Each structure stands twice: as structure tokens, then as C-alpha cells.
Amino acid sequence: MTPAIKTAEKAKIDFSVHQYEHDSSVASFGLEASEKLGVSAATVFKTLVASLDNGELVVAIIPVDRKLNLKAVANASKAKKAKMAEPLDVERSTGYVLGGVSPLGQKKRLKTLLDDSAKAQSTIYVSAGRRGLEIELQPSDLLSLTNGQFVPLKAE
Numbered sequence: 001m002t003p004a005i006k007t008a009e010k011a012k013i014d015f016s017v018h019q020y021e022h023d024s025s026v027a028s029f030g031l032e033a034s035e036k037l038g039v040s041a042a043t044v045f046k047t048l049v050a051s052l053d054n055g056e057l058v059v060a061i062i063p064v065d066r067k068l069n070l071k072a073v074a075n076a077s078k079a080k081k082a083k084m085a086e087p088l089d090v091e092r093s094t095g096y097v098l099g100g101v102s103p104l105g106q107k108k109r110l111k112t113l114l115d116d117s118a119k120a121q122s123t124i125y126v127s128a129g130r131r132g133l134e135i136e137l138q139p140s141d142l143l144s145l146t147n148g149q150f151v152p153l154k155a156e
Helices: 003-011 027-038 070-076 086-094 114-119 138-144
Strands: 014-017 044-053 055-063 080-086 113-115 124-132 133-137 147-149
Touching: 003 133, 003 138, 027 086, 027 124, 044 070, 044 086, 044 147, 070 124, 070 133, 080 114, 080 124, 080 138, 113 114, 113 124, 114 138, 114 147, 124 138, 133 138, 138 147
Parallel strands: 055 113, 113 147
Antiparallel strands: 014 133, 044 055, 044 080, 124 133
16 A cells, blocks of 8 residues: 555545556656556656756656656746756655656645646546556546646647
């Protein structure tokens, strides 16, 4: 039981947990999840953490087959610049290891941005807090649990 699953249970939302055998040699954990769960990459979202020029960390959730537009993260956060956060900072603030960072149940609640492509999906998959473990839930539930907002985040 991960903090992400506990958070979803406590909120009494509809969700499902999906587990698969994680292969540590794969380059993309998100694409591996899509493939092993047999679902479209457009429905599997990766949780990334960016660092703003003021030092604040921000969670950005985008489809696993897309790249993050850091300018969009900065604009949505009213900052001048954003860059990918240092791995140690990500693990310290979220409580999760890279490749298993969930937007739910983080140690420190961070500002959360969800790519607006999630609006087109009835449910999406995000990490449940461990490599090889995904949680499927409605995008609206993810936003309410993280106090997040929809923002266009994908690089074109």
C-alpha cells in the first residue's frame, strides 16, 4: 500500500490499481506501463517535477509519449523560467523514487499542473508510487486531490 493509494482510498474516489512486472532495463517507465497494461500512451501520464527560478518546485503531469514544455510550466506558475528539478530534490519533496513519483500522497504538497489533453480521457493512469504500479482515476478526481489545474504542457 503506497501513500498514493491511501490518499485515493481516504478520499473515497473511484479508482483502480494496475500492477505489472517492471523491467529495470527500459528507458521509459511510462511507455513501459502503457505497453504492459495494453492501453494507449495518451491515457498514461508521467509525473515530472520542475524547479522555478524562485526555487519553488512544481509538479507537471503529461502523457508519457510527450515532452514537457518548460516555458508553459513557467507561464502557468507566473515565473520567468523553469527547469527540470534535481533528482535528489524530487525524491526529498515527494517521498518517491524517480520512475515511481506519484502526484498523489507526496510528502510535501506541490503546485500541480495537469496537461489539458487529460480532459479528453474518461480515466487516466498515473504512477501509484512505485515502479510497476499505476493508479487509474478520473482526471477531475486527480485535480481535486492535488488541488491542481489543467494547463497545456506538451511541447509541440
